[in-house]
Amino acid sequence: MSVLVYTEINKGKVKKASLEAVNYAAKIAELTGSSATAVAINADAAQLEEIGKAGAKKILSVKNDALASLDSMLISSTVEQAAKAEGSKIIIFSFDITGKAAAPRLAARLKAGFVAGAVDYPTVNGASLEVKKNVFSGKATAVYSINSDIKIISLLPNSFPVKLGDNAATVSDFAVELPASKIVVKEKKSTDVGGMVPLPEAELVVSAGRGMKGPENWGMIEELAKELKATTACSRPVADMHWRPHHEHVGQTGVAIRPNLYFAIGISGAIQHLAGVNGSKTIVVINSDKEAPFFKSADYGVVGDAFTIVPKLIEAVKKFKANQN
Amino acid sequence: MKILVPISNVPDTTTKIAFTNGDTEFNAAGVQFIINPYDEWYALVRALELKEAGKAEKVTLIHVGLADSDATIRKGFALGADDGVRIDAEGPDAYFVAEQIANYAKANGYDLIMTGKETISFNGSSVGGMIAGFMDLPLISLATKFDLEGNKATVEHDVDGGTQVVECELPLVISCAKGMAEQRIPNMKGIMGARTKPLTVVAASGSDKLTNVKSYTLSAGRTTCKMIDENNMDELVNLLHTEAKVI
Numbered sequence: 001m002s003v004l005v006y007t008e009i010n011k012g013k014v015k016k017a018s019l020e021a022v023n024y025a026a027k028i029a030e031l032t033g034s035s036a037t038a039v040a041i042n043a044d045a046a047q048l049e050e051i052g053k054a055g056a057k058k059i060l061s062v063k064n065d066a067l068a069s070l071d072s073m074l075i076s077s078t079v080e081q082a083a084k085a086e087g088s089k090i091i092i093f094s095f096d097i098t099g100k101a102a103a104p105r106l107a108a109r110l111k112a113g114f115v116a117g118a119v120d121y122p123t124v125n126g127a128s129l130e131v132k133k134n135v136f137s138g139k140a141t142a143v144y145s146i147n148s149d150i151k152i153i154s155l156l157p158n159s160f161p162v163k164l165g166d167n168a169a170t171v172s173d174f175a176v177e178l179p180a181s182k183i184v185v186k187e188k189k190s191t192d193v194g195g196m197v198p199l200p201e202a203e204l205v206v207s208a209g210r211g212m213k214g215p216e217n218w219g220m221i222e223e224l225a226k227e228l229k230a231t232t233a234c235s236r237p238v239a240d241m242h243w244r245p246h247h248e249h250v251g252q253t254g255v256a257i258r259p260n261l262y263f264a265i266g267i268s269g270a271i272q273h274l275a276g277v278n279g280s281k282t283i284v285v286i287n288s289d290k291e292a293p294f295f296k297s298a299d300y301g302v303v304g305d306a307f308t309i310v311p312k313l314i315e316a317v318k319k320f321k322a323n324q325n
Numbered sequence: 326m327k328i329l330v331p332i333s334n335v336p337d338t339t340t341k342i343a344f345t346n347g348d349t350e351f352n353a354a355g356v357q358f359i360i361n362p363y364d365e366w367y368a369l370v371r372a373l374e375l376k377e378a379g380k381a382e383k384v385t386l387i388h389v390g391l392a393d394s395d396a397t398i399r400k401g402f403a404l405g406a407d408d409g410v411r412i413d414a415e416g417p418d419a420y421f422v423a424e425q426i427a428n429y430a431k432a433n434g435y436d437l438i439m440t441g442k443e444t445i446s447f448n449g450s451s452v453g454g455m456i457a458g459f460m461d462l463p464l465i466s467l468a469t470k471f472d473l474e475g476n477k478a479t480v481e482h483d484v485d486g487g488t489q490v491v492e493c494e495l496p497l498v499i500s501c502a503k504g505m506a507e508q509r510i511p512n513m514k515g516i517m518g519a520r521t522k523p524l525t526v527v528a529a530s531g532s533d534k535l536t537n538v539k540s541y542t543l544s545a546g547r548t549t550c551k552m553i554d555e556n557n558m559d560e561l562v563n564l565l566h567t568e569a570k571v572i
Contacts, residue, residue, distance in 0.1 A: 198486060
């Protein structure tokens with residue numbers, strides 16, 4: 001009857017979103033009087049240890065090369081077999097790329113009520129779980145009641161900071177029987193983010209828009225991001241004009257993010273842009289137009305020319321970092 | 326080869342959202358409804374392009390909702406969809422919606438089901454994956470490019486840290502993201518033709534709703550924006566550290 005949680009390794013590390021999901025599962029286990037069991041895919045000893053530190057009492061370690069493709073049919077089947085072995089009635093995913101594909105498939109397979117993109121811990125109400133999620137692209141939240149016997153929740157990344165303790169999990173090998181994947185991977189293209197944290201996981205983001213006037217002016221944006229150890233992003237027009245690569249585009253049609261700190265430099269704040277960033281904990285807007293709508297959705301605002309403000313900001317950040325050390 | 330495109334009926338992006346009945350229901354009064362943009366711009370338009378290229382015979386829209394969404398389905402006809410099906414029941418539980426669509430698709434032999442990557446109303450990214458689960462079909466999610474040669478689909482889609490190109494035989498479910506196609510504006514011929522295209526209403530096939538919304542709350546907007554002098558970036562950095570505690 002453990003709370004089951006799916007975890008994933010990416011680029012040699014347990015994904016941050018997976019560690020958040022393990023923390024979340026451990027908390028739900030506490031609320032429902034059980035314990036958290038993690039499913040780990042092709043993880044090594046150090047990675048398994050980290051999943052334990054995040055709060056999994058037990059880890060089902062699955063080694064299977066077919067899972068490397070992350071075909072959601074195979075992932076869903078793996079978690080289904082683990083849920084049956086554990087008798088789990090509550091299953092947790094991250095609301096990341098894999099979770100968006102595998103969790104709904106599993107919900108259909110197990111006749112499980114599913115809430116995608118939870119932003120808070122559930123409350124237990126009799127046999128139901130009540131979970132809050134964002135709706136209408138962040139304009140509102142809704143509390144869903146999950147009333148089915150088996151319940152699946154996926155957690156919106158960056159909803160809680162990752163906590164690692166000294167818990168050590170019991171690891172057992174878990175063999176799965178998988179259907180043959182019907183998807184043949186022909187080519188992988190990895191996005192070069194130059195050592196930055198990928199946008200969906202980034203806690204600090206420096207984003208810029210048309211106000212930068214041209215791609216040749218992005219040097220200062222990159223420098224500010226580097227000083228803050230932040231990830232760079234951009235608005236839709238900037239990506240559409242090919243000033244910046246498409247994977248940097250945040251907003252409703254691009255990547256939706258919710259970092260701790262979002263700098264919007266030379267971005268007016270169209271509603272479609274806000275829909276992708278309004279979950280950010282703190283928003284700083286720098287814009288030459290004091291009527292820019294983004295100021296209404298900002299915590300801190302600076303009116304003026306980005307070309308003079310950003311260099312001053314870089315100096316201020318450098319000074320701050322020097323004093324910290 | 327027939328393509329089924331599930332569409333959702335959602336408030337226009339710029340709508341000011343409000344709730345009614347003790348904050349348990351969306352207040353639809355005075356709200357302009359549209360086809361969910363991801364369903365329209367990416368899934369439907371790409372499906373129409375495939376038909377125009379002679380790679381599909383028919384593009385059918387399917388929607389789970391009540392009669393008030395017929396106008397939205399006809400907008401899809403105006404863009405070029407051949408016909409439509411409305412399952413006469415209310416959502417929004419994704420399991421319920423997906424099972425209705427999967428049952429219809431199974432009974433009527435569709436080879437390709439193209440959904441948007443998520444709706445702008447409930448933002449769950451769930452229905453495509455669930456349809457694939459109900460029909461035991463492969464799912465390729467967040468597709469940004471899609472083409473067909475005979476029965477074989479070649480798809481580029483987003484994965485963690487990049488993209489990948491995959492091949493898969495039909496039948497298949499894909500969820501569509503930016504890059505698949507460009508938004509279209511319906512022309513006069515399309516708009517005139519939309520009135521007479523067949524829209525079949527089908528009763529729901531008695532599946533369960535496994536979740537329900539207990540209450541809605543409007544997100545608290547940011548009430549005050551603290552303005553910082555452009556010559557005082559030290560103060561901004563200091564506030565981000567001591568007040569916002571984010572650096």
